[in-house]
Amino acid sequence: MNASNARSTALMAPALAWLTALMVIPCGLILALGFFRRGIYGGIEYSFTLENFALLLDPLYAGIFLTSARIAGTATLIAVVIGYAAAYAIAAAPRHRQPLLLFLAVLPFWSNYLIRTYAWIVLLNREGLITQFLRMMGYEGEPPSLLYTEGAVIVGLVYNYLPFVILACYAPLSRLNPELAEASRDLGASAFTTFRRVILPMTLHGIAAGAVFVFVLSIGNFITPALLGGGRFQMIGNLIYAQFLTANDWPFGAALSMALIAIMLGLLTLQAMAAEKGAGERREVLDG
Amino acid sequence: MTTLLSIDGVTKRFGRVTAVDRLSLDIRENEFFALLGASGSGKTTLLRMLAGFETPEEGAICLDGADIAHVPPNRRPVNLMFQSYALFPHMTVEGNIAYGLEMERLPRAEIATRVGEIMEITELSQMARRKPDQLSGGQRQRVALARALVKRPRLLLLDEPLGALDKKLRAAMQLELKRLQDEVGITFIVVTHDQEEALVMADRIAILKDGRLLQVGTPHEVYEAPASRYAADFIGVMNFINSAGRTIAIRPERIRLFPDTADRTVEGRVTARAYHGLDLMLHVATGLSPTPLVVRLTAEAADRRPVAQGDTVTLGWNDADTRTFTD
Ligand SMILES: Nc1ncnc2c1ncn2[C@@H]1O[C@H](COP(=O)(O)OP(=O)(O)OP(=O)(O)O)[C@@H](O)[C@H]1O
Numbered sequence: 264m265n266a267s268n269a270r271s272t273a274l275m276a277p278a279l280a281w282l283t284a285l286m287v288i289p290c291g292l293i294l295a296l297g298f299f300r301r302g303i304y305g306g307i308e309y310s311f312t313l314e315n316f317a318l319l320l321d322p323l324y325a326g327i328f329l330t331s332a333r334i335a336g337t338a339t340l341i342a343v344v345i346g347y348a349a350a351y352a353i354a355a356a357p358r359h360r361q362p363l364l365l366f367l368a369v370l371p372f373w374s375n376y377l378i379r380t381y382a383w384i385v386l387l388n389r390e391g392l393i394t395q396f397l398r399m400m401g402y403e404g405e406p407p408s409l410l411y412t413e414g415a416v417i418v419g420l421v422y423n424y425l426p427f428v429i430l431a432c433y434a435p436l437s438r439l440n441p442e443l444a445e446a447s448r449d450l451g452a453s454a455f456t457t458f459r460r461v462i463l464p465m466t467l468h469g470i471a472a473g474a475v476f477v478f479v480l481s482i483g484n485f486i487t488p489a490l491l492g493g494g495r496f497q498m499i500g501n502l503i504y505a506q507f508l509t510a511n512d513w514p515f516g517a518a519l520s521m522a523l524i525a526i527m528l529g530l531l532t533l534q535a536m537a538a539e540k541g542a543g544e545r546r547e548v549l550d551g
Numbered sequence: 552m553t554t555l556l557s558i559d560g561v562t563k564r565f566g567r568v569t570a571v572d573r574l575s576l577d578i579r580e581n582e583f584f585a586l587l588g589a590s591g592s593g594k595t596t597l598l599r600m601l602a603g604f605e606t607p608e609e610g611a612i613c614l615d616g617a618d619i620a621h622v623p624p625n626r627r628p629v630n631l632m633f634q635s636y637a638l639f640p641h642m643t644v645e646g647n648i649a650y651g652l653e654m655e656r657l658p659r660a661e662i663a664t665r666v667g668e669i670m671e672i673t674e675l676s677q678m679a680r681r682k683p684d685q686l687s688g689g690q691r692q693r694v695a696l697a698r699a700l701v702k703r704p705r706l707l708l709l710d711e712p713l714g715a716l717d718k719k720l721r722a723a724m725q726l727e728l729k730r731l732q733d734e735v736g737i738t739f740i741v742v743t744h745d746q747e748e749a750l751v752m753a754d755r756i757a758i759l760k761d762g763r764l765l766q767v768g769t770p771h772e773v774y775e776a777p778a779s780r781y782a783a784d785f786i787g788v789m790n791f792i793n794s795a796g797r798t799i800a801i802r803p804e805r806i807r808l809f810p811d812t813a814d815r816t817v818e819g820r821v822t823a824r825a826y827h828g829l830d831l832m833l834h835v836a837t838g839l840s841p842t843p844l845v846v847r848l849t850a851e852a853a854d855r856r857p858v859a860q861g862d863t864v865t866l867g868w869n870d871a872d873t874r875t876f877t878d
């Protein structure tokens with residue numbers, strides 16, 4: 264090992280120790296927990312079993328996974344469309360104004376997640392701001408049921424994770440050479456074709472990064488479905504929460520957690536591989 | 552010859568900078584036209600107005616007699632080769648070149664043939680599958696050129712098309728451009744820093760300075776009869792002699808060594824000599840100008856009367872070969 268290698272190892276040591284103590288070991292413990300039985304009165308009976316993982320395939324629980332994926336997927340799709348458009352607008356603004364616009368886009372992050380979610384309750388509940396606004400406009404009928412719907416959960420997720428998409432898409436958009444779009448127009452492409460064939464492919468990795476972020480954070484979320492879904496829409500996060508804190512079935516909770524972590528890791532790995540592949544292809548031909 | 556493009560009193564400002572200043576110019580059908588000027592003289596800005604990326608604040612631009620001020624870039628029969636090339640990094644060489652033809656919705660077979668042909672001409676066939684970041688600067692330049700050429704536009708605008716090429720490839724491409732132009736019948740406007748290139752390639756040359764047009768003419772006219780001291784200095788090598796508030800300009804090849812008869816003669820000492828191909832260039836210090844006069848001798852003349860550095864020589868020329876500027 265040479266000196267610079269030794270130095271970089273030394274520099275990484277605290278971070279590695281931190282990750283090992285607070286990530287790897289707890290995850291290992293949870294994984295191990297999944298292979299034990301639940302005690303009759305709660306607690307854990309230390310005998311090996313695969314039952315907990317088999318139970319994941321039960322239509323009831325598999326269904327909750329699918330619902331979670333659907334809600335997270337819808338939220339991701341909406342966040343990507345809105346976030347990309349916002350990032351595009353920021354990148355097209357005059358250079359000196361862009362930092363301020365970005366700051367405004369991530370401003371919600373400076374307040375607490377719970378408070379931001381409660382704000383939506385204030386907006387959406389039956390006598391909330393939206394209903395009052397409708398009344399002011401002369402609406403007389405029943406107040407709309409907005410809160411405690413799947414839509415409310417999706418709105419909450421989109422709102423909370425939108426800044427990730429904006430940041431992830433802004434990076435490649437702001438680096439795009441404007442002459443590329445001009446060259447495309449010059450060669451006969453319409454504005455739409457230019458977007459589809461030049462701008463979009465060159466910023467796709469930003470979209471992918473933002474989308475994976477939103478999806479991974481949404482599918483495991485339990486606060487938003489609990490508060491805005493009113494417990495009517497169970498997502499995996501709520502299920503895990505219930506296993507650990509109300510049903511007292513830690514081994515099954517552990518198996519659920521592992522399944523969720525596996526999904527997240529799988530997606531993050533795919534995304535990292537896609538990003539690496541783009542960079543790798545370029546290197547390969549140069550070397551060969 | 553008919554006029555293809557007519558630029559009439561065009562002005563373009565960026566804030567306080569006037570990039571192009573009341574410029575008028577007619578470009579003829581099938582002409583090979585060179586725009587020459589120092590950095591920042593407005594060459595790129597003029598091309599960008601012709602391509603449709605900038606709108607002039609004043610004046611009109613007419614193509615085939617129709618004002619094209621409000622025609623978007625993708626609907627103009629005009630193509631621009633960008634100074635920075637602007638190749639699509641996520642497409643192969645082939646993909647870049649085919650892009651413009653795909654926009655015309657040509658049949659696939661025709662696209663393949665035309666792309667193949669142009670890659671042959673620009674010596675890119677070996678690199679068809681590479682991406683732009685796997686190419687050298689000169690190769691990228693050729694891709695940009697091929698991508699614009701393959702469209703066979705009415706008017707092709709080239710912003711420093713040969714800047715990154717080495718001398719040999721550059722000379723080959725100069726001839727190739729001329730040949731292509733004859734073959735395809737496209738009108739070319741070429742921006743160049745290199746006055747020699749402009750002299751070799753162009754049918755006519757325009758010299759720009761600070762956004763204004765200084766002179767337009769054939770290479771012969773601008774070389775032999777520069778309209779101003781700036782133009783004289785810009786094109787070719789020129790000796791300037793100050794006398795009584797005026798500037799006398801004379802080309803190095805018009806000065807003779809030990810002349811039998813001459814309107815003017817002067818003595819000087821040879822401070823340097825250098826071969827430029829077949830010609831010999833002498834630097835001769837005289838009292839007439841602060842810098843030595845440059846004298847260009849043919850190999851024949853140099854052999855007849857050999858001179859060495861440090862020799863004292865007599866130079867002579869005729870008044871008819873000089874130009875006088877009062878600026
Ligand atoms: N988008 C712009 N914003 C502000 N000023 C500009 C812009 N484009 C050009 N200019 C200015 O206009 C003038 C002419 O620029 P232009 O790019 O046309 O010069 P050029 O002749 O092409 O120079 P070069 O040989 O260096 O390419 C310069 O002073 C330049 O700084």
Ligand SMILES: [Mg+2]
Pocket residue numbers: 594595596634710
């Ligand atoms: Mg330029």
